[in-house]
Amino acid sequence: MHVTAADLWRIAPGDVRAWTAVPTGSTPEPAPLSINQRNHLASAAAGHPAIWLAATFEVEGPIDERSLTEAFKALLTRHDSLQYEFNPDTATALRHDPGHLTVRPIPLPPASNSAGVEAPRVRALLDRECAPSTFPAFALVAVSRPGRSTVVCGFDHAHVDAHSIALIARDLHALYTGAELPVAGSFAARVAGWSRPSEASGPAMASWREFLDAVDHRLPVSPVRTGVPEGGTAEQVTDRRLLADSGTVAALSEVARGSGTTTFGALLSTMASAVGEVLPVLVPVQTREPEDADAVGWFTTTVPVWADPDLARMGEHLRRARERAEPPLDQVLASLPRPLRADRRDVFMVSYIDYRRIPKTPAAQHVSGTAPADDVQLWLSRTDDGVHVRTRYPNTPGAHRGVTSLLETWSSEIRKAVRQ
Structure with a gap:
């Protein structure tokens, strides 16, 4: 895993496409938050810029959009922390039923003909989409090429930690290619346990x-x-x-x-x-x-x-x-x-x-x-x-x-x- 930051990020040229998740026809339920999440939301409510984290990896050939969007939906179903909708003003969250989340394209402005603009373009998209005041606070991006393509999945920090980014890369790649995965645990259940008073x-x-x-x-x-x-x-x-x-x-x-x-x-x-x-x-x-x-x-x-x-x-x-x-x-x-x-x-x-x-x-x-x-x-x-x-x-x-x-x-x- 190569660890870098947006100001050092480089993406080879390609056809950039993006998707988000939209809730349809269900009422979300209250969800527990960790102290890191509450502090993060309080910082956002105070006007401080939010930080997003992204997992990127490569796949062979051009992007199969149907397989990638199905893999993305399976990822949201697999991990309950990705079903959270955050409210920075109250430092609270609601959890959506993954069965009522639909993956839809994000409209993108026309691509520039200039070489080397993909990273700034994707970065601007993640800056806009991965904010805790919106739902979802994440986005899926693909840069499709004939030989080898790049997949980017970015999240507001409230959804993930650094360890999770490595898991996201593994899971989304496996779901896209049809590989098997172990059973995932529940973040919501773990946070509920942390909330119990201790001496x-x-x-x-x-x-x-x-x-x-x-x-x-x-x-x-x-x-x-x-x-x-x-x-x-x-x-x-x-x-x-x-x-x-x-x-x-x-x-x-x-x-x-x-x-x-x-x-x-x-x-x-x-x-x-x-x-x-x-x-x-x-x-x-x-x-x-x-x-x-x-x-x-x-x-x-x-x-x-x-x-x-x-x-x-x-x-x-x-x-x-x-x-x-x-x-x-x-x-x-x-x-x-x-x-x-x-x-x-x-x-x-x-x-x-x-x-x-x-x-x-x-x-x-x-x-x-x-x-x-x-x-x-x-x-x-x-x-x-x-x-x-x-x-x-x-x-x-x-x-x-x-x-x-x-x-x-x-x-x-x-x-x-x-x-x-």
Whole structure:
């Protein structure tokens, strides 16, 4: 899985077509939402740009429209999270009966004769269609060619997480080509379970309070001096590069195991070494149970962790972070003695996915939309090639210099950890 962003996206020329889903003759029912979804909708209601995520893959020959639209309808039937209609103003959702969803074409303006316009054209379509204030907040796009065609399926973030994008690529490709799929779990059922009250006490809550007291209840800010004034934002720019090749990452994994931590722990530690200090950072943590392995939805919670230059301490830091992931995040926040403080709209976040553990799809990509930025966010993805890092940051001279320095020094610290 190639992880990129809309500002770096390239699509070969072809015949662009698009489809959406339209409800017909049924009354949707109220549906439960996760705290990530509620926060996302609250952000949209406040006027902040929504972020879409898209799964793309390739198929042989020109697009068979009937087979693709039937596969799309089957995808909506398969995953209940794609049946949701969102209301940002009330942070609520309704769920449609998939038997009453009809797939219809999206009218497109005439194509330009200029080469290389497909990505901006598709990007503009997803910007328009994948907004949480509309139903559906997703769209299907195909770029048909005689030899090899591209399929794009984009969603507002409220429908999916990064893991789900890989599943969407696999499932839609399988449904289009007639391959078999495992049974999918239910996101709605899992969220209903998260909504049950739990005891806001014990080691997990003590760990949360200990961490937040140490950072004065402030959300993490990146060590990069971006030059963005307080309260301001800048156009997003994306950097994507190979942080460490497969051999180096394999060796780093051995070093991590010898130090009692994981590959992700070693990556966080070497990042902290690149900065030269212990850093607080937010990390997304999967909440999927084994029965959710093939389910699409926003199955993550977010926890704080210390990124520590001392690799021997990272195992304990991650253990405490996993402990913080046990209680539902909304119940954690409701139990805090004082609210969290945010110095930036964006939080300093490092995400990690090992795509070698997720079924592969031909030429699959995860593409994220763009939005104004005021801090640095990092997505690490491990593939057969090694570990890639996609960095989102504001388009300022200071951020350019700081991000480039951080990534180059980080890569050097990884190689140093392996040598030592």
